[in-house]
Each structure stands twice: as C-alpha cells, then as structure tokens.
Amino acid sequence: MINLNNIREQLQNENSNLSDLSKGLVRDFYLRLTNPNQLTKISMENWEKEFIFIYGDIDNNFSSNKKIKPTELAQTYSIDVSENELDVFSLFYSIQTYFSLFIRILSYKLLSDIKETDEKVTNENIHVFMDSILSGSYFERIGIKNYCYDDWFCWFLEDSDENMEHNVLELLRELDNYNTISEFKEFSIAHNNDNIKQMYEIIIPGQLRHALGEYYTPDWLATYTINNAVNIDKEINNNNRKTFLDPTCGSGTFIFKTIQILRSKNKNITLSEITSSVKGFDVNPIAVLTAKTNYIISIIDLINKDTVVYLPIYNYDVVNTPMLIDGNTLRIDLPQNIYDISLDLFEGNFDILTASMLEYASKDHNLESDYSKILNKLFSGTDEKIKSIIIYALVNRIEAYKQKKFDIVIGNPPWVNWEYLPKEYREKSQHLWIEYGIFGMKGRDLSFSKEDISVLITYAVIDKFLKDNGHLAFVIGQGLFKSAKNGIGFRRFEVGYEYYIGVKRVDDLSFVKPFENAINNTAVVFIQKNHKTVYPVPYYIWKKKSTKNSGLKTYADLDDILDKVNIKELIAFPSEENNELSSWISIPTNTEETIKNVLGSNDYRARTGVFTGGANAVYWLEVEDLLENGNVKVTNLIERAKRKVKKVHAEVERDLIYPIVKGSDISRWKVKSSSYLLCPHTSETKMIPIKEEIMEEKYPLTLNYLTQFKEDLDARKGFAGWEKEIQKENFHAILRVGEYTFSKYKVVWRYIASEFITAVMSTTDDEYLNEKQLMPNEKVMYISTENEKEAYYLCGMLSSHPIAFSVKSYMNPTSISTHVLEKLNIMSYDANDARHNTIASLCKEGHFVEKDSEKEKILMQINNIVADIYEIDEAQMQIIEDELSS
Structure with missing residues (x-):
C-alpha cells in the first residue's frame, strides 16, 4: 500500500520529483486554459459560477489587497508571464483541476491492490485510464459507489495532448515508488491524521x-x-x-475522526454500520471529493475484493436546500440554473428518481420512455457532457435532501460576515434569517451586516437535520458570545418562535489560537435541540501553560495538546440583567454576586480616536525643524503605512499639527508621543474640515501639501455611508473628529490590548509646537472631559481591580473597544463626594511616579475606596486579585 505520509513529505519538498511533476501538470493545465476548446470554455464558465457562489466576487478574492502575489505564483509553476499577464483565476482552476486528478489517482492506488485491479497503464491506454478514474467508472466497477463522477475538473479529457497525458503517466509511475506499507495495521498507525487535508494545503x-x-x-x-x-x-x-452529520465537512477531518473514535470504542463495528452512521455534506465539490477520499482511508481495512460500499458524502448546501412545491415538484437551485423536477411519475419516490437520473446520465441509457421524456424536457438544449455533470449535482442534492435527521451534528461551519457573502447567496438565503428570528433587534439591515454565516448554518442545521433532543457541537467564532455588536441574533437560542435550543457548554480557545496563521478568536459550542438555555452556562477557558510557543501544533495528538494547556471552568451569562441577547460575561462561580454590583450603566461615552480613512502616509508626519517664520518643516511617514504614497519634504503652518498618541504609546498612567498628525479640522468645524477657501487664506502651505495628494485622498476606502458625501465635497477630510476630539482632558486606553490599562492625557509642551493638545489615533479609545478632577476620577475608577476584573469577564481577548464602557456601573463625578476626590488625587499622583512599585501602592489605595463604593468585602476582593493575577 502507498504511504501517504511519504507522499505528503515529498510534495512539500520543492526539489522532489513528485513536486516537479505536480507543478508541471499545473503549468500544462494553465497553458491549455489560455487557448481552450469550446467544451473547456463551457466547463470553466460553469466552474466560475460555482466559484462565485461559494467564495463571492472573484476580483475581490484575488486582488492584491488579499496579499496575492501574481509574479511569485507564476514562478512557483515556472509560468513565464509578467504580473499583469497572469490570470490568477485560471491558475486557481488549474491547481484545483490538478488536485482533483491527484486524489483520484491516490484513491486508485489505495484500492487497486485490495481489489486486485492494478492495471498496466501505458502511453497507449493512458487516456482510457484517465477517463475511468475521472468519470468514476473505475470506482463503480470495483464496488466503491458514489466516489466521483464527471465534474468541472474533467475538462482536460476532451482538451489534452500527448505531452499532458505523458505527464499524467509519469505521475502515476512516480506514485508507485511509495508502495512501502504491507499491512493494514501499519497503514492505520501511519495515517492517524488527515493527510489529504495536508496535501491540499x-x-x-x-x-x-x-x-x-x-x-x-x-x-x-x-x-x-x-x-x-x-x-x-x-x-x-x-x-x-448514534448517527453523525458534518454539514460543512470540508476535507472530512470531522468525518475521519468520528469514524476513528467509533471504531476505537467498538472493535466489531461493521462497514455498513459506519456508512449508515457517519455522513457529510459540503457545498464545495473539491471538498466533497477530498472528504470521500478520507472516508476510504478510514475504512480501508474493512474493504476486500468483493466489498461494495456507498460513500455517504454529498455535494449539498445546507442553507439553500431543495424546496417541495405544491407537494409534487422538487425545486433545486444550482449555481448554473434552477431545476423544477415533477415527482408525479416517480410516485414521490426519491430512490426511483435518482436511479432514473443516473441511468439517464449514462452514454447508452435504456430508460423507460415516460421517465426519459420528463428528463429530456428538463435538460433540453444542454450539451451531453455538461448534462451528465448537472445530473450528478442534482442527484447529490436529492440524496442529501432525503436523509433522516441525525443524533449528533458536528463540524466547523465557515465564518464569513454576511456583508462579505456572495450577493446571490445573500439574496437566496435572506428569508431564513427572518424565519429563524436571528436578525438583530436594532433593525434587520443593520444586523445582517454584523452577523456571520455560521449563525445561519447553525440554526438551519439544527432545524433541518438534528433530531429532537439531539446535540450539535460546532467550532465557531468566540465573538458570537462575547461581542456587543455581533451574535445578537445567535444569542436568542430560539429557532423561529417554535422551539428553544439549549447551550450546554462553551469552550473558549481565544488565548491558544488553534488555527495556524489565523487571528480569529475560537470557541466550541455544545447545543441540545428542544431545550432552553439555562444560565449560568458552563464556560471553559483554555490557556497555554507556557508562553514560549506562539501556537499549538495543528497535527499534534489531543493528549499532547491537553498536556500543554490549562482548562479552567467558569460560568457565563448575559452581561445585562434584563437582556438575554446581550454579550456574555464569564467569571468564576463564586463571584457572580460581586460582579453584579459593578455591572450596570453610566452617563459617560467612549469614542474612537482620529482616523485618516486609509491615508496615514499623508497625515502622519515627522517634524524636522522649527523655522524662523514660525512654520515647521515636515516629512510624511510612509514606512509603516499600508497604502504607500510619495515621500515629500514640505514647509507647513504649525497650527494644524498635533502630537499623535498611538495605542503603543499608552501604559498605565503614562502617555508619550513620537510623531505628529495633520488635522485640518477644528472644534468648531467638527466632522467637516476647514473649507478650502479658508485654508487658502489662513493655511496656504498646508493646503498646498494636501493638494499634491488629492488623487490618493480621493481614492480612500475608509469613508462609508453618509461620510462619503463629506469626502466628495472635502477631499482633505479625516474621520472620527468632533468637539470632543479637542477636549482638554481624555481618559485613554489601547484598542489592541489583552489588558485594560488606562491613563489621562491632556496637553504637552512640544519643542516645535509649544503647548499643544495630544491627539489620539484610531487605535486609542477615550472619554473626553474639560474637568481635570473628573478625568483623574474616571481613570482611577477604570484602573481599579473591581472594574478591571469586570472588563476582563466580557472583553475580547485582544481588543478593547468603546463598548467596554457601556456595561459598567460608574457614578458620574461628584465634586462633593470625598471618595471621588480622593480617587482623583491618588490617580493624578500615580501619573507622576515612575516606579511600578509606587504605582502599585497607589492603586491598592484606590482599590480600597472602590471596594467600598461597590460594597465588596475582603474575601471577594481577594478572589478578584487572584483572578487578575492568573
């Protein structure tokens, strides 16, 4: 048997023969797509429709903003084109085509020895061989049912040449070198993980x-x-x-692991018991083929020469499912077309329908005339080759549609914001958000833009595929529980207005980052159908025992992972007492009463710092010199800007230049500044910049500086909605500016942070600008005030441990937005309250000490006063201290 581990390693080795053959075939396919025949064009057009339906806008996905490097990709496959000439879309089609061929050949290699069908493939019969494994006829013949059919990746069969076929033959011969395993037991031990997924990657x-x-x-x-x-x-x-379903199975990792677990628990489980118990769906045809290959690997030792096995993985969209119209017409919506299939003649029997369709798809079918007439009408005008592909897609939809409900649903649905979904997909599924009642309470359109498709998939799957009292376990975004903006509809935990779903447990993996190269905060949720969520919910926080390693290894064993983490049991419940849709807080079981005193509301409003709309390279400056005429000589800072502009040296008036404070400039009770911001707004003009004619009169040098970047400023994407009108009329405008921006005092904290640390900032005596207001950038959140004592009182309150503990219980692990303030019970500053004034005095004193130990002593005094305000006793304060230090 072939060793998949060795194959994977050689694929990864850029100098290996296998790697060269793989890249060579991708190049062959790409070059053929530059001059395709008519059938290839049709295949690619149809594949494109599916691609857009699955992934959305092509140009957006493959733009340079997505860090696509065309030249680098071309070099990988030795394609001799310039950056502008490379068709990334065609290249992706070529790569997927190769992967589809590659795993079909792998499956052939895995099964041919068992089935005793290993054929001698030569230059003379290579085309016939390719046809048999691409169309699936080989697998059907040996008893492996529903492995593969004609699809959009078989196009090169009708558009190949001698060189391409020779390279396929060389690939086949190369894989013969990996027949190094002689026993099933050795194969199972060597292939404990999802190797096919790794090959895909x-x-x-x-x-x-x-x-x-x-x-x-x-x-x-x-x-x-x-x-x-x-x-x-x-x-x-x-x-x-139990029966299991992964409704968005991807490469089949959950399928593969479920079968492993079932077999480890029951050594005598039969092949038919497995295939009737573990099933999967996915909307992506490549994913379906990959998952089926993994299914074969997981049961291969149960297959012998005479075995017939049906692989229960289907190309299916769990959101846009078939609809039964008037009881006798099944409507199936494919990316290519909508098909209405009359069920009358088939007596409503889906098995007869699918059998008839498969027979009709064969080249020399012998279908009864009545059935044939219906299908002829359905596929009238469709090319014969294309017709078979559409039929197999429809059969997949029907087979999945007729499945009975499952005991357990598992998986990792896609995490994509509603606003980024393909337009067609949004339009077709919008009614479900309403029917399931999962749009937010602040207006349907607003909630749609905030919600994630995983929310809709979760509710749809529970409704359509999960048995009553059954369980769902999904890997989803942690923000669905913790975000004030996202997950509002998700947290209803009621399907439509018909029945409840009960959250039994949540595991929060935000601190361990399980996905390589991804910054998403991850959670695992366990839900039971027809049960109401009872608060508090058990909530488990994962943290690494050591911080030396940045992440956990993707292919480590679970036991090894569990040895490297601490999993702490907390409880979770909505942060607002009378609002079950509010974001959750998670705390130790013995602190529920304590935190309730701290949670509540207040009269303060937090804001976001100044945002250039995507033009930091224009507005962020280095001041080089103060000139005798009172102006300053500046250079724009382009080095760290995402959008580059030309670097210039200019003389400008200093009136509109301010020292800027970034998130990294803030530490506990301390603020610094190392660069400058050009802000062409004032406290009077607020969100509208100073008019150009006034600029021309009062600040001509500044206007001249900005005008040379007019084209760059007009192209900014940071302006949205009504803000675009401001940009149209005022090319030099920036965002998040109001009277509050120029307040004398601000209580500030970092947006990107894992710890809630605050400071007061005001004016600074700058060497170039004299006394000038410090200006926060967009990564700084702040509360504005004109009252110095109020600023230090607020900063002291927010610095205290009771507040820090409360914020930690509901904040995002890596970012602290303005919403953090909304849930806190903070009394407005009262000049007649001695406690308020003492907190203000202590906090101000803390801003002028350098040693951390001295700051800590002052903070302890503030903690005692705040504990008194919230009526927190010593025992509870000790629990808070312990939690903050853990």
Missing part, C-alpha cells in the same frame, strides 16, 4: 487559500469536539447507536 498555495478564507480544523480540535459531543449526548440520551 501543500498543493493549493497558502496565499490563495487564505485569500479565500480557507482554514481547516486541526485534527486534535475535531477529536476534542466529537468526544465531548458524544459524552454530553450519552449523559442524556442512552441510545448507544
């Missing part, structure tokens, strides 16, 4: 996968999720025989 370049948002679940996380789902279900439902 090697063959599909990372920059393409990440541009499309493709991140695959680590094997250990899939195992953990499945184990807990089974254990939770077992506590409630005593039926030992």
Whole structure:
C-alpha cells in the first residue's frame, strides 16, 4: 500500500520529483486554459459560477489587497508571464483541476491492490485510464459507489495532448515508488491524521487559500469536539447507536475522526454500520471529493475484493436546500440554473428518481420512455457532457435532501460576515434569517451586516437535520458570545418562535489560537435541540501553560495538546440583567454576586480616536525643524503605512499639527508621543474640515501639501455611508473628529490590548509646537472631559481591580473597544463626594511616579475606596486579585 505520509513529505519538498511533476501538470493545465476548446470554455464558465457562489466576487478574492502575489505564483509553476499577464483565476482552476486528478489517482492506488485491479497503464491506454478514474467508472466497477463522477475538473479529457497525458503517466509511475506499507495495521498507525487535508494545503498555495478564507480544523480540535459531543449526548440520551452529520465537512477531518473514535470504542463495528452512521455534506465539490477520499482511508481495512460500499458524502448546501412545491415538484437551485423536477411519475419516490437520473446520465441509457421524456424536457438544449455533470449535482442534492435527521451534528461551519457573502447567496438565503428570528433587534439591515454565516448554518442545521433532543457541537467564532455588536441574533437560542435550543457548554480557545496563521478568536459550542438555555452556562477557558510557543501544533495528538494547556471552568451569562441577547460575561462561580454590583450603566461615552480613512502616509508626519517664520518643516511617514504614497519634504503652518498618541504609546498612567498628525479640522468645524477657501487664506502651505495628494485622498476606502458625501465635497477630510476630539482632558486606553490599562492625557509642551493638545489615533479609545478632577476620577475608577476584573469577564481577548464602557456601573463625578476626590488625587499622583512599585501602592489605595463604593468585602476582593493575577 502507498504511504501517504511519504507522499505528503515529498510534495512539500520543492526539489522532489513528485513536486516537479505536480507543478508541471499545473503549468500544462494553465497553458491549455489560455487557448481552450469550446467544451473547456463551457466547463470553466460553469466552474466560475460555482466559484462565485461559494467564495463571492472573484476580483475581490484575488486582488492584491488579499496579499496575492501574481509574479511569485507564476514562478512557483515556472509560468513565464509578467504580473499583469497572469490570470490568477485560471491558475486557481488549474491547481484545483490538478488536485482533483491527484486524489483520484491516490484513491486508485489505495484500492487497486485490495481489489486486485492494478492495471498496466501505458502511453497507449493512458487516456482510457484517465477517463475511468475521472468519470468514476473505475470506482463503480470495483464496488466503491458514489466516489466521483464527471465534474468541472474533467475538462482536460476532451482538451489534452500527448505531452499532458505523458505527464499524467509519469505521475502515476512516480506514485508507485511509495508502495512501502504491507499491512493494514501499519497503514492505520501511519495515517492517524488527515493527510489529504495536508496535501491540499501543500498543493493549493497558502496565499490563495487564505485569500479565500480557507482554514481547516486541526485534527486534535475535531477529536476534542466529537468526544465531548458524544459524552454530553450519552449523559442524556442512552441510545448507544448514534448517527453523525458534518454539514460543512470540508476535507472530512470531522468525518475521519468520528469514524476513528467509533471504531476505537467498538472493535466489531461493521462497514455498513459506519456508512449508515457517519455522513457529510459540503457545498464545495473539491471538498466533497477530498472528504470521500478520507472516508476510504478510514475504512480501508474493512474493504476486500468483493466489498461494495456507498460513500455517504454529498455535494449539498445546507442553507439553500431543495424546496417541495405544491407537494409534487422538487425545486433545486444550482449555481448554473434552477431545476423544477415533477415527482408525479416517480410516485414521490426519491430512490426511483435518482436511479432514473443516473441511468439517464449514462452514454447508452435504456430508460423507460415516460421517465426519459420528463428528463429530456428538463435538460433540453444542454450539451451531453455538461448534462451528465448537472445530473450528478442534482442527484447529490436529492440524496442529501432525503436523509433522516441525525443524533449528533458536528463540524466547523465557515465564518464569513454576511456583508462579505456572495450577493446571490445573500439574496437566496435572506428569508431564513427572518424565519429563524436571528436578525438583530436594532433593525434587520443593520444586523445582517454584523452577523456571520455560521449563525445561519447553525440554526438551519439544527432545524433541518438534528433530531429532537439531539446535540450539535460546532467550532465557531468566540465573538458570537462575547461581542456587543455581533451574535445578537445567535444569542436568542430560539429557532423561529417554535422551539428553544439549549447551550450546554462553551469552550473558549481565544488565548491558544488553534488555527495556524489565523487571528480569529475560537470557541466550541455544545447545543441540545428542544431545550432552553439555562444560565449560568458552563464556560471553559483554555490557556497555554507556557508562553514560549506562539501556537499549538495543528497535527499534534489531543493528549499532547491537553498536556500543554490549562482548562479552567467558569460560568457565563448575559452581561445585562434584563437582556438575554446581550454579550456574555464569564467569571468564576463564586463571584457572580460581586460582579453584579459593578455591572450596570453610566452617563459617560467612549469614542474612537482620529482616523485618516486609509491615508496615514499623508497625515502622519515627522517634524524636522522649527523655522524662523514660525512654520515647521515636515516629512510624511510612509514606512509603516499600508497604502504607500510619495515621500515629500514640505514647509507647513504649525497650527494644524498635533502630537499623535498611538495605542503603543499608552501604559498605565503614562502617555508619550513620537510623531505628529495633520488635522485640518477644528472644534468648531467638527466632522467637516476647514473649507478650502479658508485654508487658502489662513493655511496656504498646508493646503498646498494636501493638494499634491488629492488623487490618493480621493481614492480612500475608509469613508462609508453618509461620510462619503463629506469626502466628495472635502477631499482633505479625516474621520472620527468632533468637539470632543479637542477636549482638554481624555481618559485613554489601547484598542489592541489583552489588558485594560488606562491613563489621562491632556496637553504637552512640544519643542516645535509649544503647548499643544495630544491627539489620539484610531487605535486609542477615550472619554473626553474639560474637568481635570473628573478625568483623574474616571481613570482611577477604570484602573481599579473591581472594574478591571469586570472588563476582563466580557472583553475580547485582544481588543478593547468603546463598548467596554457601556456595561459598567460608574457614578458620574461628584465634586462633593470625598471618595471621588480622593480617587482623583491618588490617580493624578500615580501619573507622576515612575516606579511600578509606587504605582502599585497607589492603586491598592484606590482599590480600597472602590471596594467600598461597590460594597465588596475582603474575601471577594481577594478572589478578584487572584483572578487578575492568573
């Protein structure tokens, strides 16, 4: 048997023969697509429709903003084109075509020895061989049903040449070198993880996968999720025989691991028991083929020469599912077309329907005339080759549609914001958000832009595919629980207005970052159908025991991962007492009463610092010199800007130049500044900049400086909605500016931070500008005030441990937005309250001491006063201290 580990390693080795052959075939396919025949054009057009339906706008996905480097990609495959000439879309089609061919050949290699069908493939019969494995006829013949059919990746069969076929033959011969395993047991031990997924990640370049948002679940996380789902279900439902569905199965990691777990628990489980118990869907045809290959690998030792096995993985969209119209017409919506299939003649029997369609798809079908007439009408005008591909897609939809509901649903649905979904997909699924009642409470359109498609998939799958009292276990975004803006509809935990769904447990992996090269905050949720969520919910926080390693290894064993982390049990509940849709807080079990005193509301408003709209390279400056005429000589800072502009040296008036404070400039009770901002607004003009005619009169040098960047400023994307009108009329405008921007005092904190640290900032005596207001950038959140004592009182309150503990319980692990303030019960500053004035005095004193130990002593005094305000006793304060230090 072939050793998939060795194949994976050689694919990754850029100097290996296997790697060269792979890249060579991709190049062959790409070059052929530059001059395709008519059938290839049709295949590519149809593939493009599916691509757009799955991934959205092509230009957006493959733009340079997605870090696509065309020249680098071309060099990878020795394609001799310039950056502007490379068709990244055609290249992606070529790569997917190769991957589709490659894993079909792998499956052939895995099965041919078992089935005793290893054929001698030569230059003379290579085309016939390719046809048999691409069309699936070989697999059907040996008893592996529903492995593959004609699809959009078979185009090169009708558009190949001698060189291309020779290279396929060389690939086939190369893979013969990896027949190094002689026993099934050795194969199972060597292939404990999802090797096919790893091959996909090697063959599909990372920059393409990440541009499309493709991140695959680590094997250990899939195992953990499945184990807990089974254990939770077992506590409630005593039926030992469970059925499992992964509705967005991707490469099949959850399928692969589920079968492993079932087989480890029941050594005598049969092949038919596995295939009737573990099934998967995915909207992406490449993912479906990959998952089927993994299915074969997981059961290969149960297959012998005479085995017939049906692989229960289907190309299916769990959101846009078939609809039964008037009881006798099945409407199936494919990216290519909408098909209405009359069921009358088939007596409503889906098995007869699919059998008839498959027979009709064969080249020399012998279908009954009545059935044939219906299908002739359905596919009238469709090319014969294209017709078979459409039929197989329809059969997949029907087979999935007729599945009975499952005991346990598992998986990792895609995390894509509603606003980034393909337009067509949004339009077709919008009604479901309403029907399930998962749009936000502040207006439907607003909530749609904030919600994630994983929300809709979760609710749709529970409704359509999960048995009553069954369990769902999904890897999803942690923000669905913790974000004030996102997840509002998700947190209803009610499907439509018909029945409840109960959250049984949440695991929060935000601090361990399980996905390589992804910054998303991850959680695992366990839900039971037809049960109401009861608060508090068990909430488990994962943290690494050591901070030396930045992440956890994707292909480590679960036991190794669990040895490297601490999992702490907390409780979670909505942060607002009378609002179950509010974001959750998570705290130790013995602090629930304490935190309730700190939570509440206040009269203060936090704001975001000044935002240039994507033109930091224009507005961020270095002041080089103060000139005798009172103006300053400046240079724009382009080095760290995302959008580059030309570097200039200019003389400008200093009136509109301010020292700027970035998030990294803030530490506890201390603020610094190392660069400057040009702000062409005033406290009087607020969000509208100073008019050009006034600029011309009062600040002509500044206007001249800005005008030379007019084209760059007009092209900024940071202005949205009504702000675009301001940009149109005032090319030099910036954002997040109001009277509050120029307040004398601001209590500030970092937006990008894992700890809530505050400071007061005001004016500074600048060497070039004299006394000037410090200006916060967009990564700084702040509260503005004109009252010095109020500023230090607020800073002291926000610095205190009771507040810090409360904020930690609901903040995002890596960012602290303005919303953090909204949940806190902070009394407005009262000049007649001695406690308020003492906090202000202590906090101000803390701003003028340098040693951390001295600051800590002052903070302890503030803590005692704040504890008194919130009526927190010593024992509770000690728990708070312990939690903050952990």
